Amino acid sequence: MIEEKSQNFIEEIIEEDLKNHKYTQIITRFPPEPNGYLHIGHASSICLNFGLTKKFGGYTNLRFDDTNPVTEETEYVESIKEDVKWLGFEWGNELYASDYFETLYKYAIQLIQEGLAYVDDSSSEEIASLKGTPTEPGKNSPFRDRSVEENLEFFTKMKAGVFPDGTKTLRAKIDMAHPNMLMRDPVLYRIKHAHHHRTGDKWCIYPMYDFAHGQSDSIENVTHSICTLEFVPHRELYDWLIEKLRIFPSKQYEFARRNLTYTITSKRKLLQLVNEKFVDGWDDPRMTTISGMRRRGFTPESIRDFCERIGVAKRENLVDMGLLEFCVRDHLNKIAQRRMAVLDPVKLILINYPEGQVEEVMSENNPEEENAGGVRPLFFSRELWIEREDFMEVPAKKWFRLAPGAIVRLKSAYIVKCEGFKKDDKGNITEVHCSYIPESKSGSDTSGMHVKGTIHWISVPHAGIAEVRLYDRLFNVENPAVDDGDFRTHINPDSLRIIKKAYIEASLKEATAGEKFQFIRKGYFTLDKYSTPELPVFNRTVTLKDTWAKESKK
């Protein structure tokens, strides 16, 4: 029996179109402007567009909407390509709106010839003041009724570079009283004597988004042009142009952009965070950019899973960051190699373990895999580093880690009993003293003892050293994007904590970039780009779910 999986509204439309033989194959496109790095919101759009053609047959183009040379750069083009590939998608064609500048120019001439566009000498302020408001109609420009010949002559001269920036525009001749503001003679072309990242200095007039996007879709025979809700009013203009130009009718469908708690997905604001050094570049692990998440240790699988789970709809939304964390834990749990690392060390001395003795114990690499993913050796000795938080001088209720008189298992090694501890003048614990139970060794335990707690450890003489970076949310309010002042005032000052000297087990010294680890009981980690052979630097992707942290707050 085939399980009926519910479809989103766009999938339903496509299925219907296919059933009615409206199209034989589906063509979509992902159309970023190369003026910033991709973020989690784009991931949602990428998964949707590429996922649709994967599911229904066809292909998805990667098209850069590069119609504004002032803000666009090749660096962004490269990062976008890398991110889409990393997410696991292959585009049908790599295209640029700037590839169509010649065609678009011809379209503009066509409109002028048919009396549907005119050259306006008004300044941007004048255009704005004649535009009206959402509740009041606009007024016609004094240049609206120029002859076709005059329009043709001026537009040709605009292209030839005769006029300075801002002195003339080409406008569509539609209706200045139209209830849709976008239909009130929208600007089609503007003069910009600017260098374009691909066409260089060939052009000094550039089409507006509204005169490029829809036609680009049409030129590419895009069947389903999917975008976010704020473009709903543009659809009317998009359809008007397609009709007047008599070109392939791509259809636009809009969905609600995805918002995530405690994050910002505005390229402008992300750029601000980068420029004002609140973060370490676009790929800072605290950023929900694709590159930031990659550096942080997210997997493409987990991001795709997240996008799948949040779905596609048309209503306003604010998705809980907890779901993203669930998705990455879910995947990492299956694939991450278990390792031991002590982040905040305190020394544990086994008072009945012979001085100088060293033995090897075996520990499983991943209990989720068959045969526990194999085992690796760990050195065990008399002096060990353990986590400071795993000892409590005065145990809390339901505490089952170390405390005076308590017993606990050292993961993959022996059961130990706490016999005492040492403090310095300030009252800080400096040493924990335990006796070990020789017959309790993992794998050959004949002690018959039962312990509730198991803790991780690192042998003092065998410990490696690493830097560990712990991240918290970048903003301390759920929705930092709401316009009640400067979003920067919501930045969490404690979003990054660097541990300069953490102790790691020997095998971690050979960690390579991209490998995923679970530091047992501490979370998932991956190597940062600042790692060196001398000093590995680990990023914490996400903590483990911590039921005790919740319990202890009660």
Place this chain on the structure above:
RNA sequence: UGGCCUAUAGUAUAAUGGUAGUACAACAGAUUUUGGUUCUGUCUGUCUUGGUUCGAAUCCAGGUAGGCCAACCA
């Protein structure tokens, strides 16, 4: 004195005129050499008022609430 879009548990999303379901979160328990994982169970929902209908989350009308539209940005 406008046009357009939207409204289902805390969050996100199904149910396409016929039993309001799923996931995350929360809570309780079982298992566990990670207070992880896994498993079991519990809690919580159709914005509102009418109408159509044998029957409405679904269709219609009014209301309410939220969002988008007045860049030579995309």
